[in-house]
Structure formats: C-alpha cells, structure tokens
Amino acid sequence: MxxxxxxxxxxxxxxxxxxxxxxxxxxxxxxxxxxxxxxxxxxxxxxxxxxxxxxxxxxxxxxxxxxxxxxxxxxxxxxxxSDVSPEGNMNPAAVPVIKESDLVRSLDKRIGELCTIYPLTYYFGTACNLIGVLLENEISGMNEPGDLLIVKKGLPICGKEQLVYNKDSKKLFMTTECCVDSDVVRVVGEVIEERFNG
Structure with missing residues (x-):
C-alpha cells in the first residue's frame, strides 16, 4: 500500500x-x-x-x-x-479598528500612529494603508452596527466599492461612483473586506 x-x-x-x-x-x-x-x-x-x-x-x-x-x-x-492564506508564511497586516464615531478625526493620522491608539485586527493579504471601520450605524440595506469594514485609505478608484462620509448627514455610505473630497463628502477609501457581526 x-x-x-x-x-x-x-x-x-x-x-x-x-x-x-x-x-x-x-x-x-x-x-x-x-x-x-x-x-x-x-x-x-x-x-x-x-x-x-x-x-x-x-x-x-x-x-x-x-x-x-x-x-x-x-x-x-x-x-x-501562497500569500493570501492564513496558514501561509506571510505576516498578516495589522489593522487599527476605529469606531465609526472616531473615524473622521482619525483620517489624517498615519497608520502607525493609529495602530498605537486603537485595538488591532489582522488582514491576510498584500495591502498597506488599511484601517478597520467598526460600524455603529446601519449603512442602508448593506451593513449593520457591529460589522467591520476593512478599508484601504486613500484616493478613490472609480468602479470599486468605496466608503464615503457625508459631512451634512454625518453618515457613512458606500458607492461605486467616482467621488472626490468636497465640502459635502470625504472619501474614506476602498472597501476590500467586509466582516459581518455574527
């Protein structure tokens, strides 16, 4: 045998x-x-x-x-x-988890600084400039309070799902349309992973 x-x-x-x-x-x-x-x-x-x-x-x-x-x-x-497997040999990226209510005042801080202030989760894959956004409010029809969005901060990529903050309503929303920072909106970044609250 x-x-x-x-x-x-x-x-x-x-x-x-x-x-x-x-x-x-x-x-x-x-x-x-x-x-x-x-x-x-x-x-x-x-x-x-x-x-x-x-x-x-x-x-x-x-x-x-x-x-x-x-x-x-x-x-x-x-x-x-391979690099995307949790069992692999690649070090996972440390991702600071920021509550929705703290998000706007944290957007201009560097990731290294955020990692020392907030609790961490880990992302298995190749990426940098990541933050975790812990939702405290529902994003209509998509996400519920307690869900965690892993977001690549930075310039928007049209056609990809982005997390955007509306300054007037003080609420987050997701869109695939092209958005740029303005008096009304602040682009948080591209959503690369959603972790749903059990």
Whole structure:
C-alpha cells in the first residue's frame, strides 16, 4: 500500500509541476534524459515501483526535493504557502479598528500612529494603508452596527466599492461612483473586506 501511495503522489506531483511550471512531457523527457514511454507509464499509473534514478532525474528537472516528490502534495503545499492564506508564511497586516464615531478625526493620522491608539485586527493579504471601520450605524440595506469594514485609505478608484462620509448627514455610505473630497463628502477609501457581526 505504501509503495502505491508513493507512486500516486509522484504521478500527481509530476502532473502538477508540468502544468504549474509551464513545461510539457516532451520538455521533461528532453531535459531529464528519460524516455516518453517512462513518463507516460508513470502518469498513467502503469508502474508501481519507479526506479530511484528516474525519480532523481524528475526531481532534479523541477528543482524539488528528491524525497518530497513522493511524499508531499506540492499543489496543496503551494496553496498553503501562497500569500493570501492564513496558514501561509506571510505576516498578516495589522489593522487599527476605529469606531465609526472616531473615524473622521482619525483620517489624517498615519497608520502607525493609529495602530498605537486603537485595538488591532489582522488582514491576510498584500495591502498597506488599511484601517478597520467598526460600524455603529446601519449603512442602508448593506451593513449593520457591529460589522467591520476593512478599508484601504486613500484616493478613490472609480468602479470599486468605496466608503464615503457625508459631512451634512454625518453618515457613512458606500458607492461605486467616482467621488472626490468636497465640502459635502470625504472619501474614506476602498472597501476590500467586509466582516459581518455574527
């Protein structure tokens, strides 16, 4: 059973590595010195006991560990190590959580300063200049008090969902229309994640 499992892992890894690295069976054969029949037989599951020299040639071609190619699921591991996964190796971004009532007076402060004043949450992904806006009032038909909006502060991007503060009504609203700071509105930034209050 163990041999069969290793061979299955090897087969799946070769298929994944060929596809993800932009290679072909032919390029693998030409560069590793293996015959097309050998590769074909492995990929079709016709070989139960693959020779160690063959495994070494395949792992060398892809630049992966000789031991791991039979025991590790490379596709699963690369998904886990990708930067947007909470299980990955990327440090999450610390995001200051600002109550809606404190938002306007906090907008001109730098993120580093806000992180020392407010509680933090974390955002898994590549981004900077993020704040969390803890809603205290409903945004009609969209969000309720207690929801947390992760917002990328800064210039608006037309067509993306933005959080905007209306100075007259003293309320937040969301829009995909182009908005610029004016006497009436203040653009908070682009909403990149919504966390709903359970």
């Amino acid at each position: 163990y041999k069969k499992e290793k061979t299955e892992n090897l087969k799946n890894n070769i298929k994944y590595l060929i596809k993800s690295r932009g290679e072909t069976q032919l390029s693998l054969c030409n560069s590793s010195g293996l015959t097309r029949t050998t590769i074909y037989n492995i990929l079709e599951g016709r070989v139960v006991n693959v020779q160690q020299s063959t495994i070494r040639k395949i792992s060398d071609f892809f630049g992966v560990s000789y031991k791991e190619i039979e025991t590790v699921d490379f596709q699963e591991r690369e998904i886990i190590e």
